[in-house]
Amino acid sequence: MPATIESQINAIYRTESRRVRATLIRLLNDFDLAEEATQDAFAAALQQWPIEGVPQHPRAWLVSTGRFKAIDQLRRRARFHSALGDIAESLEAASSDSDDWDEQLLADDQLRLIFTCCHPSLAPEAQLALTLREVCGLTTEAIARAFLTSPSTLAQRIVRAKNKIRDAGIPYEIPGRSELPTRLDAVLQVIYLVFNEGYSATSGSEYIRQELAQEAIRLGRLVVELLPEAEAQGLLALMLIQDSRRLARLDTQGDLIRLEDQDRRLWDKEQIAEGAALIQRALPSGEAHSYCIQAAIAALHAQAPSFADTDWQEITGFYDLLLQINPSPIVELNRAVALAMRDGPATGLQLIDDLLARNQLIDYHLTHAARAEFLQQLGDREAAKAALEQALLLAPQAAEQRFLQRRLAALEK
Structure with missing residues (x-):
């Protein structure tokens, strides 16, 4: 040949x-x-x-x-x-x-497949597995490794999902306008789950799974191309901007580098610009969507000349808006960090302590890591050390564990 x-x-x-x-x-x-x-x-x-x-x-x-x-x-x-x-x-x-195939029909087939794999009658874990297998084309073994599941368990999950689609007569179609808001939300959630596992793996030796992040961005582009809704644009913008920092997030040993210490010359300026343009199109739609607001926050970080020049006033404003439309402990934690950067560590510490007093995010390592940072800035080294030890105990990922260990060793010195 x-x-x-x-x-x-x-x-x-x-x-x-x-x-x-x-x-x-x-x-x-x-x-x-x-x-x-x-x-x-x-x-x-x-x-x-x-x-x-x-x-x-x-x-x-x-x-x-x-x-x-x-x-x-x-x-x-x-x-x-x-x-x-x-x-x-x-x-x-x-x-x-006939060879006279309609290109739009062929293009829409991938979008039909995404909506089929993310049908609400399927369990969330089945939606995710089926999307990765049938839309992204990943092998069963690769998906199982990414989510720490045995290949046989993953394969059974996919088979059951396919049988459910067949037996329930789930249509292979893009939903009508009346169904679109709820159905699109499920699709975007699955894409974002795929991206998050690639951006920051939940466990295992690899902190960044770039192939998963790239697949999520590819799916996001496909959805925006065929269904240019504001929230889909917001999600694509968010993924592009977050992924733009991939070359600066780890050192040569594979250890984490904090945002303030990253070499911004390594950030992908084209991805940041593309993401910012998507935000400009999505936000004026008049619909304040969660992904759009998160993307706007990410853009403020990405476009700041330096960490010291970050517009924390604007960022906290976006977090206030995000908390109104999508109240959650994670948003509260991120807002606490932003407010600490604007108003000082005592403000951030008080907000995190309020969260813990409500028994929220007690088992989340980043809660205790942020608390340790604020305590250290306030000069309470012993309390900061205890908070870091708790964060290290809860951290599920090897790179994060090494990062916390380095912080703890530096504090003990």
């Missing part, structure tokens, strides 16, 4: 295989059959394209070939199960063999 053809096929596989599989799921109404058909289509391409040349519309060729491969496979299986022959006939009758 000529090297150029092989490299072209490999490149097309990287960019188009997910889209081909999404369309085949729509046409075949079967996740596993579509997966096999996708692989069969690319195998056929490896055989035919070096002889016939790369077709003008590779994705349409792959979809058409994959559909026929699936129909042939169903007919072969029909010798053992007659109902499969009827399915093959109906698939052939329902699908056109």
Whole structure:
């Protein structure tokens, strides 16, 4: 096989295989059959394209070939199960063999697949697993590693979700306008969960799982491209700006670098600018969405010339707004840190102590880490040491544990 053809096929596989599989799921109404058909289509391409040349519309060729491969496979299986022959006939009758594929229809197939995987009738963990497997194309083993689950447990979860979609007749479609707000929220939550696990892994030896963060950003771009709602734009902006700091967040040993100590020259200015432009489009919509406000806060951090020049007054204002529309202990904690930067550590310490007095975030390591910082600034070294020890006890991730250990050792000196 000529090297150029092989490299072209490999490149097309990287960019188009997910889209081909999404369309085949729509046409075949079967996740596993579509997966096999996708692989069969690319195998056929490896055989035919070096002889016939790369077709003008590779994705349409792959979809058409994959559909026929699936129909042939169903007919072969029909010798053992007659109902499969009827399915093959109906698939052939329902699908056109025309190469005149509607590009918007093909593009929408990925969005349809995301909404199917995130259907509210599926459990949240099933939505996440199915999205990573079917939309992102990650292997079962990779997903299991990311979320510290055994591959067999993860595989069972995915199988049950697929069966639920089939048995409940969950439609493979983008929901109507009346359903969109609640359905879109579930999709964005799953995408944000994927990003957060990539941005800051909940456990394990790797603190940053860049492949997960990139998949989440890819999904976010897809949703915004096909469904440019303000909240979707806000989430994409938030992910882009947070991810822009990835090269500055760890040192050469893989240890954490605090925001104030990061080399801002390593931040991705293009991603920050893209995120800021999305915020400018989303915020004037008149709808104060949580992701938009979080993105605006992230942008203020990213666009500040230095940590000392950060506009804490503006940031605390956004946290006040966020607390109104999305009240949660985590937002209160982040607001406490921002207020401490504006008004001093005593203010932050009082707000965190109020949280703990209400039995909120007691088991969250960052609560105690922030409390230790404020106590140290106020000169109470023994109380700061006790708070750091508690944070270290609760920290689930190796890089965070090493960071807290260094802080504790420095305090003890």
